[in-house]
Amino acid sequence: MQFNRKHLLGLEELTAEEIRMILDTAVPFKEISERQIKKVPVLRGKTIINLFFEPSTRTRISFEFAEKRLSADTIHVGVSQSSVVKGETLVDMARNLEAMRIDMVVIRHPASGAPAFLAERIDSNVINAGDGWHEHPTQGLLDMLTLRDEFGKLKGLKVVIVGDVVHSRVARSNIWGLKKMGAKVGVCGPPTLVPRSLEAMGVEIYPRIEDVLAEADAINVLRIQLERMQSNMFPSLGEYNRLYGISTEKLEKAGRDVLILHPGPMNRGVEIDSDVADGDYQVILKQVTNGVAVRMAVLFLLAGGKPARAAEVAATLE
Amino acid sequence: MNAGAKNRERRILDAQMMNRSMRRIAHEILEQNQGSEALLVVGIQTRGVNLAQRLVGYIKEIEGVRVPTGKLDITLYRDDLRHTPVQPIVRSTDLPPDVTGKRIILVDDVLFTGRTIRAALDALIDFGRPDRIMLAVLVDRGHREFPIRADFAGKTLSTKKEEKVVVRIKEVDGTDGVWIEPSSQ
Numbered sequence: 001m002q003f004n005r006k007h008l009l010g011l012e013e014l015t016a017e018e019i020r021m022i023l024d025t026a027v028p029f030k031e032i033s034e035r036q037i038k039k040v041p042v043l044r045g046k047t048i049i050n051l052f053f054e055p056s057t058r059t060r061i062s063f064e065f066a067e068k069r070l071s072a073d074t075i076h077v078g079v080s081q082s083s084v085v086k087g088e089t090l091v092d093m094a095r096n097l098e099a100m101r102i103d104m105v106v107i108r109h110p111a112s113g114a115p116a117f118l119a120e121r122i123d124s125n126v127i128n129a130g131d132g133w134h135e136h137p138t139q140g141l142l143d144m145l146t147l148r149d150e151f152g153k154l155k156g157l158k159v160v161i162v163g164d165v166v167h168s169r170v171a172r173s174n175i176w177g178l179k180k181m182g183a184k185v186g187v188c189g190p191p192t193l194v195p196r197s198l199e200a201m202g203v204e205i206y207p208r209i210e211d212v213l214a215e216a217d218a219i220n221v222l223r224i225q226l227e228r229m230q231s232n233m234f235p236s237l238g239e240y241n242r243l244y245g246i247s248t249e250k251l252e253k254a255g256r257d258v259l260i261l262h263p264g265p266m267n268r269g270v271e272i273d274s275d276v277a278d279g280d281y282q283v284i285l286k287q288v289t290n291g292v293a294v295r296m297a298v299l300f301l302l303a304g305g306k307p308a309r310a311a312e313v314a315a316t317l318e
Numbered sequence: 319m320n321a322g323a324k325n326r327e328r329r330i331l332d333a334q335m336m337n338r339s340m341r342r343i344a345h346e347i348l349e350q351n352q353g354s355e356a357l358l359v360v361g362i363q364t365r366g367v368n369l370a371q372r373l374v375g376y377i378k379e380i381e382g383v384r385v386p387t388g389k390l391d392i393t394l395y396r397d398d399l400r401h402t403p404v405q406p407i408v409r410s411t412d413l414p415p416d417v418t419g420k421r422i423i424l425v426d427d428v429l430f431t432g433r434t435i436r437a438a439l440d441a442l443i444d445f446g447r448p449d450r451i452m453l454a455v456l457v458d459r460g461h462r463e464f465p466i467r468a469d470f471a472g473k474t475l476s477t478k479k480e481e482k483v484v485v486r487i488k489e490v491d492g493t494d495g496v497w498i499e500p501s502s503q
Contacts, residue, residue: 036416042393
């Protein structure tokens with residue numbers, strides 16, 4: 001099987017085979033981060049720009065580690081330090097960067113579709129590190145890798161995403177990816193954040209968290225953004241916690257093992273209680289570790305094993 | 319496998335000859351290292367890993383000591399990633415956390431251009447500073463492109479560069495032995 005994509009823009013357009021290949025490739029990459037010298041030379045000489053138009057700690061650091069452990073040269077551009085504040089457009093900025101001979105762009109952007117827009121206009125490989133409400137494909141992949149590590153498979157698993165599903169790119173990438181891999185996906189949260197229209201994505205809607213706890217193999221708990229409360233999506237954080245927050249009490253009442261994932265950053269005491277966040281059923285830090293391996297696999301598959309540019313492809317085929 | 323393909327292959331080593339060679343290499347390793355002290359047998363993915371296991375088995379028979387083993391995948395150290403049209407598969411690497419002070423026996427099935435061994439040396443050195451690295455191969459078929467040689471070789475073959483040397487191992491291929499295939503045309 002050959003990974004022929006030039007960009008990673010979302011999981012919606014990937015096949016199950018391609019997703020499996022990324023996850024399988026990520027497994028041996030985990031070991032590199034356990035070495036004393038955490039570096040292999042495979043992307044030596046490749047230049048990668050991380051363009052972050054939104055704040056990020058975890059994703060940004062995870063990408064940077066992945067790039068550096070593969071020996072790529074990387075530069076981080078945060079929006080506040082960039083020429084965007086002077087009014088430069090995204091495409092002009094990227095073209096200028098390409099004129100300095102870069103190979104890949106990792107982009108996080110508040111507008112859905114910004115990575116795809118860029119991918120159509122520049123030669124470099126583009127990796128989506130989260131765009132608006134659209135997708136966050138590497139988060140979806142690392143969640144799936146973590147689930148596969150814990151259960152040994154994805155097919156037939158029942159995974160429920162709890163929280164602000166409609167505004168969540170993490171939820172969207174998880175839904176597309178898990179469905180393709182044969183998992184059953186559910187969503188749960190207040191009706192303002194989990195509208196009926198989500199059923200079109202092929203997910204089951206759970207109005208009550210108690211039903212989720214009784215049925216799910218794993219729960220992916222999304223962060224509740226405070227802005228949503230200010231825009232009257234739900235009445236109060238306390239009420240959200242009472243109705244949908246994952247607590248030890250609710251877990252005990254369910255009386256069965258449910259694996260808890262959280263993409264971070266957590267609001268302890270809102271969507272997840274502290275004792276659950278630190279408890280036996282969560283794999284939150286394993287997700288973070290897997291994130292580096294998954295991103296290494298994506299970078300390797302997009303850059304390695306085949307020439308990055310069309311002219312080189314033509315040259316090798318001669 | 320069709321009959322035509324079978325006829326084109328020439329068998330160089332059968333199972334018995336192959337295992338005799340591996341047993342002899344085990345003796346030579348112990349002789350040259352004056353025992354099994356500090357030895358670490360590292361197989362290169364994939365068939366080198368199986369051959370390394372066998373070597374360790376023979377060393378156990380001869381010396382009564384089970385020496386540690388490791389696996390090495392060299393995909394990320396290859397010098398041809400940009401040039402190969404086929405996506406290589408990354409396999410697992412499993413080595414002790416520190417190889418400093420070890421006498422490493424690197425094991426592969428066929429020694430040809432030496433490029434795999436060059437990559438393996440780079441990879442091993444990223445894990446620490448071994449005392450010595452020695453190379454054991456089942457078949458040395460010549461046509462080196464780098465200044466690399468085997469310390470232990472089961473069989474030295476003179477081959478044409480376009481021929482293919484095929485090593486089959488029971489654990490992977492269901493049978494033991496070494497064959498030469500003429501260049502596929």
